[in-house]
Amino acid sequence: MDLFKKCYDFTRADEVKALGVYPYFRPIEENEGPVVQIEGRKVIMAGSNNYLGLTAHPKVKEAAIKAVEKYGTGCSGSRYLTGTLDLHIELEERLAKFFSTEAVLLFSTGYQTAQGIIPTLVNRGEYVVSDKDNHACIVAGQMMARGATAELVRYKHNDMKDLERVLEKLPLDAPKLIVSDGVFSTGGEIVDLPTLVQLAKKYNARTLIDDAHAVGVIGKGGRGTASEFGLENGVDMTMGTFSKTFASLGGFVASKAKVIDYLKHHSSALIFSASPTPAAVAAALAALELLEENPDLVKKLIRNANKVRTELTAAGFNVIQGRTAIVPVIVGDDNLAFQMWRKLYDAGVFVNVFISPGVPQGRQMMRTSYMASHEDEHLDYIIDTFKKVGAELGLI
Amino acid sequence: MDLFKKCYDFTRADEVKALGVYPYFRPIEENEGPVVQIEGRKVIMAGSNNYLGLTAHPKVKEAAIKAVEKYGTGCSGSRYLTGTLDLHIELEERLAKFFSTEAVLLFSTGYQTAQGIIPTLVNRGEYVVSDKDNHACIVAGQMMARGATAELVRYKHNDMKDLERVLEKLPLDAPKLIVSDGVFSTGGEIVDLPTLVQLAKKYNARTLIDDAHAVGVIGKGGRGTASEFGLENGVDMTMGTFSKTFASLGGFVASKAKVIDYLKHHSSALIFSASPTPAAVAAALAALELLEENPDLVKKLIRNANKVRTELTAAGFNVIQGRTAIVPVIVGDDNLAFQMWRKLYDAGVFVNVFISPGVPQGRQMMRTSYMASHEDEHLDYIIDTFKKVGAELGLI
Numbered sequence: 001m002d003l004f005k006k007c008y009d010f011t012r013a014d015e016v017k018a019l020g021v022y023p024y025f026r027p028i029e030e031n032e033g034p035v036v037q038i039e040g041r042k043v044i045m046a047g048s049n050n051y052l053g054l055t056a057h058p059k060v061k062e063a064a065i066k067a068v069e070k071y072g073t074g075c076s077g078s079r080y081l082t083g084t085l086d087l088h089i090e091l092e093e094r095l096a097k098f099f100s101t102e103a104v105l106l107f108s109t110g111y112q113t114a115q116g117i118i119p120t121l122v123n124r125g126e127y128v129v130s131d132k133d134n135h136a137c138i139v140a141g142q143m144m145a146r147g148a149t150a151e152l153v154r155y156k157h158n159d160m161k162d163l164e165r166v167l168e169k170l171p172l173d174a175p176k177l178i179v180s181d182g183v184f185s186t187g188g189e190i191v192d193l194p195t196l197v198q199l200a201k202k203y204n205a206r207t208l209i210d211d212a213h214a215v216g217v218i219g220k221g222g223r224g225t226a227s228e229f230g231l232e233n234g235v236d237m238t239m240g241t242f243s244k245t246f247a248s249l250g251g252f253v254a255s256k257a258k259v260i261d262y263l264k265h266h267s268s269a270l271i272f273s274a275s276p277t278p279a280a281v282a283a284a285l286a287a288l289e290l291l292e293e294n295p296d297l298v299k300k301l302i303r304n305a306n307k308v309r310t311e312l313t314a315a316g317f318n319v320i321q322g323r324t325a326i327v328p329v330i331v332g333d334d335n336l337a338f339q340m341w342r343k344l345y346d347a348g349v350f351v352n353v354f355i356s357p358g359v360p361q362g363r364q365m366m367r368t369s370y371m372a373s374h375e376d377e378h379l380d381y382i383i384d385t386f387k388k389v390g391a392e393l394g395l396i
Numbered sequence: 397m398d399l400f401k402k403c404y405d406f407t408r409a410d411e412v413k414a415l416g417v418y419p420y421f422r423p424i425e426e427n428e429g430p431v432v433q434i435e436g437r438k439v440i441m442a443g444s445n446n447y448l449g450l451t452a453h454p455k456v457k458e459a460a461i462k463a464v465e466k467y468g469t470g471c472s473g474s475r476y477l478t479g480t481l482d483l484h485i486e487l488e489e490r491l492a493k494f495f496s497t498e499a500v501l502l503f504s505t506g507y508q509t510a511q512g513i514i515p516t517l518v519n520r521g522e523y524v525v526s527d528k529d530n531h532a533c534i535v536a537g538q539m540m541a542r543g544a545t546a547e548l549v550r551y552k553h554n555d556m557k558d559l560e561r562v563l564e565k566l567p568l569d570a571p572k573l574i575v576s577d578g579v580f581s582t583g584g585e586i587v588d589l590p591t592l593v594q595l596a597k598k599y600n601a602r603t604l605i606d607d608a609h610a611v612g613v614i615g616k617g618g619r620g621t622a623s624e625f626g627l628e629n630g631v632d633m634t635m636g637t638f639s640k641t642f643a644s645l646g647g648f649v650a651s652k653a654k655v656i657d658y659l660k661h662h663s664s665a666l667i668f669s670a671s672p673t674p675a676a677v678a679a680a681l682a683a684l685e686l687l688e689e690n691p692d693l694v695k696k697l698i699r700n701a702n703k704v705r706t707e708l709t710a711a712g713f714n715v716i717q718g719r720t721a722i723v724p725v726i727v728g729d730d731n732l733a734f735q736m737w738r739k740l741y742d743a744g745v746f747v748n749v750f751i752s753p754g755v756p757q758g759r760q761m762m763r764t765s766y767m768a769s770h771e772d773e774h775l776d777y778i779i780d781t782f783k784k785v786g787a788e789l790g791l792i
Contacts, residue, residue: 003517003571003602004632007658025475025660027482031467049670050472064469064675065461072427073460073679074644076446079421081748086423108645109504111669115536121399136668140511143543144536152543175399206399236400243670248470249504249645262403264421272532273507274445274639279460279675283469352477 021338023345023353032056033373036350043345046308046368046382047352051216051325052287052297053373054247060286064248067282075275079106080264083275091285095252098288099223100232103260106252106281108273110212110241113251115141116269117208117239118179120262122150126175127205129166133157135185135210142179158184160195167203176205182214182225182238186359186367188326190218193225197234206236216245217325222291222298242276245291248283250276301325301372304379308370311383316396320365328354329366329386336393337364343389349382417734419741419749428452429769432746439741442704442764442778443748447612447721448683448693449769450643456682460644463678471671475502476660479671487681491648494684495619496628499656502648502677504669506608506637509647511537512665513604513633514575516658518546522571523601525562529553531581531606538575554580556591563599572601578610578621578634582755582763584722586614589621593630602632612641613721618687618694638672641687644679646672697721697768700775704766707779712792716761724750725762725782732789733760739785745778 002008016022030037033053036045054060067087077083088106095104107113118141122128128142132154146152153170156162163178170176178200180191191209200207211224219227222245226235237255242248253263263270276284291297302323309327313319318330331337334355341353344366352367359365368382390396398404412418426433429449432441450456463483473479484502491500503509514537518524524538528550542548549566552558559574566572574596576587587605596603607620615623618641622631633651638644649659660666672680687693698719705723709715714726727733730751737749740762748763755761764778786792 001569001571002600003522003573004652004655005571006517006519007652007655010654010658010661013657013661024477025480027480027485028467028471028478029482031481033468045478048472048478050470055468055470055472060469061464064464068457068460068464068675070426071424072429072451072643073456073675074446074451074639074642075424076444076451076639076643081420082424082441082444082746084421084423085427086425089423109508109669111665112505112508119539121402123402126399136664140540140664143515144539145543147539147541147543147548173397175397175401177399204398241670243470243472246470247468247472249670249673249676256400256403258406259400259403261409262406265406265409268532268536269507273505274637274645277645277673277676279464279469280645280673283673350478 016338021342023338023341034371034378038350043348043350044378044381045350047350048371049244049369050247050371051245051301052291053371054287054290057290059290060247060283063282063286064279067278071278074277077275078271078273079275080271085278087278087281088275091281094285094288096254098292099238099254101254102257104252104254105260105263105270106250106276107270108250108276110243110251111137112269112273113239113253114138114210115144116267117237117253117263118142118177119145119148119150120267122177124149127151127153127170129176129178129205130154131157131180133184133186134179134181135212138179138210158189158191160192160199163196164199167199167205172204176203177208178205179208182209182211183217183324185213186354187320187328188322188324190324191225193229193231197231208237208239209235210239212241212244213324213326215240216291216298217301221295242280242284245287246284247287248280250280250284297372301370304372304374305370307379308368308383312386315387317386317390325370327368329368331364331366331395332362333364340366340389340393343392344385347385347389349385412734417738419734419737430767430774434746439744439746440774440777441746443746444767445640445765446643446767447641447697448687449767450683450686453686455686456643456679459678459682460675463674467674470673473671474667474669475671476667481674483674483677484671487677490681490684491650494688495634495650497650498653500648500650501656501659502646502672503666504646504672506639506647507533508665508669509635509649510534510606511540512663513635513649513659514538514573515541515544515546516663518573520545523547523549523566525572525574525601526550527553527576529580529582530575530577531608534575534606554585554587556588556595559592560595563595563601568600572599573604574601575604578605578607579613579720581609582750583716583724584718584720586624586720587621589625589627593627604633604635605631606635608637608640609720609722611636612687612694613697617691638676638680641683642680643683644676646676646680693768697766700768700770701766703775704764704779708782711783713782713786721766723764723766725764727760727762727791728758729760736762736785736789739788740781743781743785745781
């Protein structure tokens with residue numbers, strides 16, 4: 001058999017395209033934040049991770065431009081060798097201060113961060129203990145650890161009873177790492193951190209929380225999940241991304257200095273990957289500064305998401321409840337999901353479609369997410385359009 | 397035992413720092429290409445992957461700045477969902493034309509590209525067949541594939557007899573992917589592509605060549621390894637990076653349209669990672685344009701590397717011979733390598749130190765690499781400094 005047979009047999013994307021409801025890889029031609037231009041037409045964006053709306057902020061753009069002027073367009077090397085700028089160190093120190101942690105280490109993407117940590121720390125005879133709904137970047141990291149003969153066990157999504165059931169079965173003395181999203185990326189739920197931290201202590205495990213969808217969203221001044229629960233000293237490592245709240249690209253991990261120092265000298269995803277570009281680092285620095293200076297941005301973001309969540313629920317939609325920036329509207333069927341996406345798009349609203357097997361059957365959804373820069377006129381239009389399209393499709 | 401025990405026990409970096417010869421994570425304060433400023437002092441850079449010297453080129457910088465102005469500082473989403481710009485598609489189409497291939501797909505880092513391909517295409521019951529000296533990003537990809545129960549076998553470095561020995565043992569009908577660097581990143585050797593391609597045909601394997609250190613360096617007008625051997629139709633997939641010749645950050649794979657389409661809809665490293673920033677894509681586009689318009693840049697790069705290679709060899713250094721931009725000078729001992737690095741650095745020359753276990757015992761090296769923007773005054777200074785320091789340390 002040919003390795004490429006699976007490629008030649010793959011026709012689903014073409015079929016969805018033929019139906020005119022293909023929602024993926026749509027090129028954006030202009031981006032002002034809440035409104036973007038796609039196919040020559042302005043649409044309201046209700047599916048971006050640009051939580052604080054800072055990718056178009058004049059100060060963030062100016063910082064990126066100045067960095068290009070001063071340092072050029074790329075670093076041409078890894079942090080380890082020739083790719084460290086004073087700018088990288090400044091961002092690490094500023095983030096460490098922001099999170100009140102000893103040290104921070106940058107990675108070139110948020111996606112690469114989990115695999116920069118997990119297989120580096122969890123070796124043969126040691127255990128990754130992972131929530132079944134963790135983000136794909138954690139799955140990638142744990143697969144890599146397993147490929148290098150570490151042990152991998154999973155527990156039911158955010159189910160602390162199941163986590164304890166799993167931990168009880170492992171040798172108490174064996175080193176373990178419990179990994180969980182802080183805010184889960186599909187449904188927007190917050191991890192039961194107090195119980196997770198208790199169980200980690202009881203069963204000799206360290207903890208890694210992925211705050212990609214939590215920083216800028218929950219916790220004091222947007223400081224994420226540990227801060228939300230007052231457990232800043234209970235979480236061993238917090239990782240995050242620059243491609244959401246921080247208006248850029250890249251990732252980071254915050255922890256004790258000795259842990260960061262070990263990662264700096266052993267992490268393949270750090271040592272063998274070119275460092276974040278000057279423009280990306282400068283943009284994240286400027287966004288961090290704006291977040292520190294304007295905690296009201298976080299309040300406006302949550303207020304915006306709450307408004308849509310409340311009104312779509314009141315209108316009769318099956319909405320996953322929560323208190324983050326993610327508002328998932330369950331549709332429950334692949335074809336219905338594609339149809340709804342198309343109707344919303346034609347009416348000028350862009351959302352993300354999650355279908356099976358990305359989500360379980362029956363959980364197919366319009367995954368919407370909000371920004372601090374959405375105004376009421378945008379939100380009202382999104383809500384009204386959902387109601388109109390939902391009624392047409394018999395969902396409400 | 398505590399998972400973090402390995403971190404608290406790790407002291408080697410501190411020991412090397414205490415000796416004053418720690419060469420890693422040195423922050424660069426200014427970067428004009430061949431000359432950079434570190435710790436307030438100008439040094440000649442002889443360890444960058446900025447092969448064509450384009451990170452500081454006015455046209456590349458201008459393109460990045462215009463992209464920030466037009467599109468903002470980040471895309472806040474993956475290519476799959478809300479992170480595709482018309483700019484991404486333009487770069488994919490331009491690269492496909494450059495490589496005379498049907499289609500190209502971008503990834504957010506070069507490092508992430510291998511894992512975007514290997515575990516996506518090689519599943520349970522299928523084989524990754526990998527050179528033992530392949531780059532760490534390929535190792536990451538094959539570990540992930542193995543973690544997801546694909547089979548992994550390795551062959552001796554660039555040894556086609558050993559590759560055949562390995563292939564003979566596998567079921568002929570089983571799908572296989574042979575993966576190799578085009579130009580190996582440590583020693584700069586070129587893969588024996590004609591034999592590799594022959595063996596792939598004979599043993600029912602597809603091929604993936606990592607041209608990170610080959611594009612802009614070898615082949616017609618810098619088109620890489622397949623072009624170097626006139627085997628453009630013999631290689632199934634070529635991957636590359638934007639953080640070397642292309643003066644930016646990101647990666648790509650070039651292949652048949654059906655293969656690219658499959659990767660677009662199945663690759664975790666693509667679907668779940670934020671897309672390359674507008675500035676990064678625009679910089680790569682501008683660099684590609686400069687490469688197409690100025691094939692002499694490639695000639696100057698090779699001429700520069702050849703000059704240093706020839707003169708250091710003539711001076712009596714143990715130099716790994718080759719014809720790429722990488723000129724490794726074997727030192728053969730960890731402590732000697734750190735000492736030599738320090739003496740070169742103090743004299744104003746920055747190189748990369750490769751020590752064990754990154755390279756085998758006895759292969760510890762000063763790994764130098766060159767740029768089209770090095771002038772003879774830079775190269776002569778590098779050569780003279782090597783001679784002076786090499787004599788002091790008894791290496792020549």
